Amino acid sequence: MPEGHKVHRISRAFAADFVGKKIAARSPQGRFAAGAAVLDGRKMTDSRAVGKQMFLGFTGGHWLRVHLGIYGMWDFAGRIREQVEVDPRAGTRTLRTVHPEAARAGSGTFPPEPVGQVRLRLATAVAVADLRGPNTCELLTADEMDAVIHKLGPDPLSPLGSPEEAEQEFVRRVRGRNVAIGQLLMDQGVVSGIGNIYRAEMLFRAGLEPHLPGRSLSAETAAALWRDWVGLLQVGVDTGLMLTMDGLGPEESALALASRADRHWVYGRAGLPCRVCGTEIALETMAGRKLYWCPSCQR
DNA sequence: CGGTCATGCGGAG
DNA sequence: TCCGCCTGACCGG
Numbered sequence: 001m002p003e004g005h006k007v008h009r010i011s012r013a014f015a016a017d018f019v020g021k022k023i024a025a026r027s028p029q030g031r032f033a034a035g036a037a038v039l040d041g042r043k044m045t046d047s048r049a050v051g052k053q054m055f056l057g058f059t060g061g062h063w064l065r066v067h068l069g070i071y072g073m074w075d076f077a078g079r080i081r082e083q084v085e086v087d088p089r090a091g092t093r094t095l096r097t098v099h100p101e102a103a104r105a106g107s108g109t110f111p112p113e114p115v116g117q118v119r120l121r122l123a124t125a126v127a128v129a130d131l132r133g134p135n136t137c138e139l140l141t142a143d144e145m146d147a148v149i150h151k152l153g154p155d156p157l158s159p160l161g162s163p164e165e166a167e168q169e170f171v172r173r174v175r176g177r178n179v180a181i182g183q184l185l186m187d188q189g190v191v192s193g194i195g196n197i198y199r200a201e202m203l204f205r206a207g208l209e210p211h212l213p214g215r216s217l218s219a220e221t222a223a224a225l226w227r228d229w230v231g232l233l234q235v236g237v238d239t240g241l242m243l244t245m246d247g248l249g250p251e252e253s254a255l256a257l258a259s260r261a262d263r264h265w266v267y268g269r270a271g272l273p274c275r276v277c278g279t280e281i282a283l284e285t286m287a288g289r290k291l292y293w294c295p296s297c298q299r
Numbered sequence: 300c301g302g303t304c305a306t307g308c309g310g311a312g
Numbered sequence: 313t314c315c316g317c318c319t320g321a322c323c324g325g
Binding site for chain 1: 305306307308309
């Protein structure tokens, strides 16, 4: 499942091709039939992403909250605006449709038959979005949505206040806790959108020992973590990929992108030599997820 | 082609 | 702490 960058991209896809349009809603799988009936025929009025959560607004004050969990997904088909995509083999950035297959001439009828367990299908006259395997798919009032959002830590791309206030909020939430920084980065109440890959990579990039309590970090160290997240998230939204290794040329990038194991500093590299110092990358469970880190570079 | 794991997280127990 | 979600990537045979 996507970390925060992907959710922002999905939200943008809805903003581009669904917001402002009358929406046909149904639940082919049946598990969201009641909710789909409420939304059916309404106009989509807004699309927001906060961390890993997305909120779609509809006339009448209805908000659809979707959290994809570990393997949920949205599939788009039909006339969908292009987004930047990175070609792993060529190492190039190009514009592509969200769903290239749909652009093929004569590639079947529109709308396409649902594939798999489609919890919810949202459709305009020319575009379709299918939701499969979500962790959460529910209708909320505006007040209920606000309550959800206010429980979340800051998201650089949907700050409740100024960017400076978002940074200060992150610093405050980290330094106020006697909990390992490796746990705090995964806590969506501390900062929104960071998942297991970004956690491991950010800690390595900062040279931070994952077990350090949040309150042991200096304000500057915590602020630097935030600024790194701001940059990583922006790159992720721009490219659609989690590019966590800086300073690679086109050829190196192409190689790095070719396989996930070669794409990151430490994530997924347990037992392999650290790219910087050669020390064996360590693996342990933290916050219920696998944490990869270099015992030499991170202390 | 079958088994395992995972870019989460909420709820049951 | 375990389960549901019920997909897709990856790996060994």
